Amino acid sequence: MENVNQVNQGNVGGRSHQSVNIDNKRKVVNIDNNNGWNSWNTIWDYQTGFMATRIMSKKSCVVVKMNKAVIPDITTLPQAIREKQQDPTKGPARKDIAYTVSPKRITNLSPYGKNIEALCKGIPSYAAYEVKRPSFPFYGGDCIEANILWIVGISLCGEAYGY
Incomplete structure (x- = not known):
């Protein structure tokens, strides 16, 4: 088990804490x-190949298939986080x-596995389904940003239910 904590005081509106x-x-x-x-909470389940984000302001959960070309391997993640910190x-x-x-x-x-089931129950x-960035600027819906310690930026967007 490894734990990483980051306090960001540069955000508009105050402080945020990510672990x-x-x-x-x-x-x-x-x-x-x-x-x-x-606030939000995300689970990356490398065994099932899915990840889920529980979005507190929406009181909902979004489940997606992990894109292994974007999501860092679990063995390299700790070192990548340390370098970025x-x-x-x-x-x-x-x-x-x-x-x-x-x-x-x-x-x-x-x-989606017991970890995601527990998070979203x-x-x-x-x-949610991956969309390509080049066409994305023309999208008119709202997005939730889940940025993981300077390593991965995840946008969850959609018109339904305010996403």
């Missing part, structure tokens, strides 16, 4: 972003990925 917990044995990463009403210009370049959220609710979370949950 990353890495469980190499279970192959699960848990990222908590505590920023008041804009020491000097944001060093280490791997930040990768961005965007998803569009389906308006259709997920009725059964069990296919009891709240409306939706699947």
Whole structure:
């Protein structure tokens, strides 16, 4: 198990705190972003190949298929985070990925694994699908940004339910 904490005082509106917990044995990463009403929690489940983000302000959960070309391998993640914490210009370049959220609710979370099921249980949950960035600027819906310690930028966007 490894834990990484980051306090960001440069955000408009105050402070945010992000912690990353890495469980190499279970192959699960848990990222908590505590920023008041804009807080979120993400699980990366390397065994199932899915990740989910629980968005506090939306009182909902979004489940996506992990893109292994964008999401760092669990074995290299701790070192990448350390390098970025020491000097944001060093280490791997930040990768961005965007998803569009389906308006259709997920009725059964069990296919996504017990970790995601536990994170999303009891709240409306939706699947999201990767979209290509070049066409994305023309999108008119709202987006939630889940940026993981300068390494990965995830955008969850959609018109349904305010995404």
